[in-house]
Amino acid sequence: MSIVKTKGLVHEFIRRDEEDNVESITTALDHVDLRVEQGEFIAILGHNGSGKSTLAKHINALLEATEGTIWVDGMDVSEEENVMPVRKVAGMVFQNPDNQIIASVVEEDVAFGPENVGVPTDEIWERVEKSLKAVDMTKYRNHSPNKLSGGQKQRVAIAGVMAMEPKCIVFDEPTAMLDPSGRKEVLAAAHELNRQKGVTVILITHYMEEVVDADYVYVMEDGKIIMDGKPREIFSKVDELKAHRLDVPQVTLLADELRKSGLPIPKGILTREELADAILKCASDFRR
Amino acid sequence: MSIILDKVNFSYSQETAYKIQALKDINLKIEDGEFIGIIGHTGSGKSTLIQHLNGLVKATSGGIYFNGQDIYDEDFNMKELRSKVGLVFQYPEHQLFETTIFDDVCFGPKNLGLDKKTVELRAYEALRSVGFPEALYFQSPFDLSGGQKRRVAIAGVLAMKPEVLILDEPTAGLDPAGRDEILDLISKMHKELAITVILVSHSMEDVAKYVDRIIVxxxxxxxxxxxxxxxxxxxxxxxxxxxxxPQVTYLMHELHEKGLPVNLDATTVEEAKESILCALRNNEAKRLQ
Amino acid sequence: MIRDITIGQFYPADSVIHKLDPRVKLFATMIYIIALFVFKGILGLGIITLFLAGIIRMSKVPFKFMTKGLKAIVLLLIITSVFNLLATPGDIVFWKWGSLQITDKGIINSVLMTIRLVYLILGTSLMTLTTTPNQLTDGLETALKPLNKINVPVHSIAMMMSIALRFIPILIEETDKIMKAQMARGADFESGNLIQKAKSMVPLLVPLFVSAFRRAEDLAMAMEARCYNGGEGRTKMKPLKYGKCDYISYGVVVGFLVLVIVAAVLLPFPQG
Structure with missing residues (x-):
């Protein structure tokens, strides 16, 4: 059974004027079909306004679909009685690190979720302990979130979600407001949870270089999925990515340019090491 | 036309025990027409530094000279300095407050005490130079997308007709397309308006393409x-x-170490491509000899 | 500036007072304030001074740190004591000028008032210094629970208080930032008359409200995503439980009040 599955999912934002007449309709999601299996690391890539955040909110039952269906862990999200169970299964980490931390002490914030669902006190302590350890924030447990860096705040937010023991975590542009070191911290934490705890990760981002290590990538634009595949497949279509004005990493771009100049460099180069090896191979091939 | 910083020091909470020295002995000279990138990670003092340049923060010790004048002199006109050194803060769209976009851009020049006509002319010019669509001038700024809001906010500073434009992480939170648009816009303004531009960023790759000088x-x-x-x-x-x-720098060094004589100073994809092709060709030529 | 005020700040330390149940501390503070206003005479003052000194000692909060909070109210202290000194009629008049006079009662009143105010500030700030804001709201929530029966949404109020506590520093920082951003556009927040000053606040307040609403919306969504559904069925990570120390403290506090009252009846000299 897929952990998340959507079929023909449509979401329209309807704006009304004072007299309740429809002023404009924006289609944020346009018949989206996707499938995420338990334990996968999925990336959804797209610009602001491509509908990727709307999709994320559907997975957490924070929005109601206009059309189509979405199932989370086999539960139809549109059914009222499934809302709380869905939110327990699928946690969510948001973009702004400040606006999702509720308590004034790190450990109390992590406890917020379990408190809401009525976990007994002893178990809350266990879960808080475990979650803080999973994101390596144990030594900050008694700190005020205000004194932490952006990356640390996001890790607290991740711990807060982990304490709910979800099967799946949706990261909604968790790194957009962070500096490079904060971005690295958060990504490392996401991968760690995926590998060590087997949590399904759905990473929503507009940074191309963050999807390199994902199992599968969906590219969204105007509410539709326009490309999907393994990172290597996606990265081999440099021209198409550029046409959609996506941010192709320098290395991939350079590899593509070199290939176009006639060098025998394979498609879908992802890392610096791969490119260096490919170029050096060209050099030695010449020699032979 | 220059800004000189002479042994500038700044620390927070002077009297208390929590003294934090944010700037240590900064000596800098910023010349007319330069395009400078200031790079540093969070907490490196880059934001504090630029707030000194238009007198928003006063140095604990040291001097700052704008066109040869000491800005800490008692009769120095601070208001004029703020109009000459325009500062666009991080997430500048958060400072928008007027009911229409046009009025918001008028706020700066109005504060300079100009007459209504000049104010409106300047607002118009500023909105044009950031490439904002004319049809939207009289809409509410709060309905715009993030990238557009940011343009309006930059126009709001530009309308003061600054000689130096400082931007604190102007691309923060934007997607790649929005980021490229804003950076291209800034580079265009530097050329066309012939102003000094100081770009604060934590991304080397963004900055490398545009600036002439980097301060780390x-x-x-x-x-x-x-x-x-x-x-x-x-x-x-x-x-x-x-x-x-930039990733390219690492790649070039790696290739060089492994015996391919490429140009180590290449920082952009274009330069790297030329250098690699050239090195491979030389390699080939040597083999044929 | 704003950050220098110690009233309402928390001073982390490992002491008996820090560990007391916040409800005990709330109760004790109330009793202490009552005592400050019912005591009479030197003996009563002595008892209160001993009580306060003992608790400050036990709290491990440096006395110097506490007196820093007093600086903020020095002006208020001087005004009230001068007022009391000059405007109280009495039996023995030492000095008179028009309606102003210094009398024996005036001197006693002025001294007593100053002591009351200083003790009031010291005592109440001791509570906030030894209790985290969260414990305080927790304490209030539990203490006020009976009000739920008359439809007072105690849980929501407490939740609101703790969220406010979390966001006040963030909003202060944001105010600072927006102010600077508008100053960079030539805004002037200092000069001008009252109306001009009020007008100049618009460019500060509008963005601040917009940002506060955006944060509130984000936060509401984040709370919903973490299964927040009001106070019903919630458990607590740190539930309030009375220990032995807490019961003893209740006893000590009640005993203290009785002592102060007895002292007021037996030895009400000198009278204020």
Whole structure:
């Protein structure tokens, strides 16, 4: 059974004027079909306004679909009685690190979720302990979130979600407001949870270089999925990515340019090491 | 036309025990028409530094001279300095407050005490130079997309007709397309309006493409100050303080170490491509001889 | 500036007072304030001074740190004591000028008032210094629970208080930032008359409200995503439980009040 599955999912934002007449309709999601299996690391890539955040909110039952269906862990999200169970299964980490931390002490914030669902006190302590350890924030447990860096705040937010023991975590542009070191911290934490705890990760981002290590990538634009595949497949279509004005990493771009100049460099180069090896191979091939 | 910083020091909470020295002995000279990138990670003092340049923060010790005048002189006109040195803060769209976009851009020039006609002319010019669609001038700024809001906010500073434009992480939170648009816009303004531009960023790759000079800040001090090529040559030291040179720099060094004589100063994809092709050709030629 | 005020700040330390149940501390503070206003005479003052000194000692909060909070109210202290000194009629008049006079009662009143105010500030700030804001709201929530029966949404109020506590520093920082951003556009927040000053606040307040609403919306969504559904069925990570120390403290506090009252009846000299 897929952990998340959507079929023909449509979401329209309807704006009304004072007299309740429809002023404009924006289609944020346009018949989206996707499938995420338990334990996968999925990336959804797209610009602001491509509908990727709307999709994320559907997975957490924070929005109601206009059309189509979405199932989370086999539960139809549109059914009222499934809302709380869905939110327990699928946690969510948001973009702004400040606006999702509720308590004034790190450990109390992590406890917020379990408190809401009525976990007994002893178990809350266990879960808080475990979650803080999973994101390596144990030594900050008694700190005020205000004194932490952006990356640390996001890790607290991740711990807060982990304490709910979800099967799946949706990261909604968790790194957009962070500096490079904060971005690295958060990504490392996401991968760690995926590998060590087997949590399904759905990473929503507009940074191309963050999807390199994902199992599968969906590219969204105007509410539709326009490309999907393994990172290597996606990265081999440099021209198409550029046409959609996506941010192709320098290395991939350079590899593509070199290939176009006639060098025998394979498609879908992802890392610096791969490119260096490919170029050096060209050099030695010449020699032979 | 220049800004000179002479032994500038700044610390927070002077009297209390929590003294934090944010800037340490900064000496800088910023010449007319330069395009400068200030790089440093969060807490390196880069934001504090630029707030000194238009007098929003006063140095604990040291002097700042704008066109030869000491800005801490009693009869120095601070208001004029703020109009000459325009500062666009991080997430500048958060400062929008008027009911229409046009009115918001008028706020700056109005504060300078100009007459209504001049104010409106300047607002119009500013909105034009940021490439804002005329049809939207009289809409509410709160309905715009993030990138558009940011343009309006930049126009709001531009309408003061600054000689120096400082932008604190103008691309923060934007997607790649929005980021490229804003950076292209800034580069265009530097050329067309012939103003000095100082760009604060934590991304080396963004900055390398545009600026002529990079100032690297670390723990409140200037760590490096030079052309992008000079600075990126120090990539190993940059890494130690949590900054990264462009990916291409690493690649070129790796190739060089493994015996391919490429140009180590290449920082952009174009330069790297030329250099690699050239090196491979030479390699080939040598073999044929 | 704003950050220098110690009233309402928390001073982390490992002491008996820090560990007391916040409800005990709330109760004790109330009793202490009552005592400050019912005591009479030197003996009563002595008892209160001993009580306060003992608790400050036990709290491990440096006395110097506490007196820093007093600086903020020095002006208020001087005004009230001068007022009391000059405007109280009495039996023995030492000095008179028009309606102003210094009398024996005036001197006693002025001294007593100053002591009351200083003790009031010291005592109440001791509570906030030894209790985290969260414990305080927790304490209030539990203490006020009976009000739920008359439809007072105690849980929501407490939740609101703790969220406010979390966001006040963030909003202060944001105010600072917006102010600077508008100053960079030539805004002037200092000069001008009252109306001009009020007008100049618009460019500060509008963005601040917009940002506060955006944060509130984000936060509401984040709370919903973490299964927040009001106070019903919630458990607590740190539930309030009375220990032995807490019961003893209740006893000590009640005993203290009785002592102060007895002292007021037996030895009400000198009278204020």
């Amino acid at each position: 800040m670390n723990q409140g001090s200037v760590m490096y100050d030079g052309t992008p090529k000079e600075v990126f040559r120090q990539y190993k030291y940059l890494e130690e303080v949590g900054l990264a040179a």
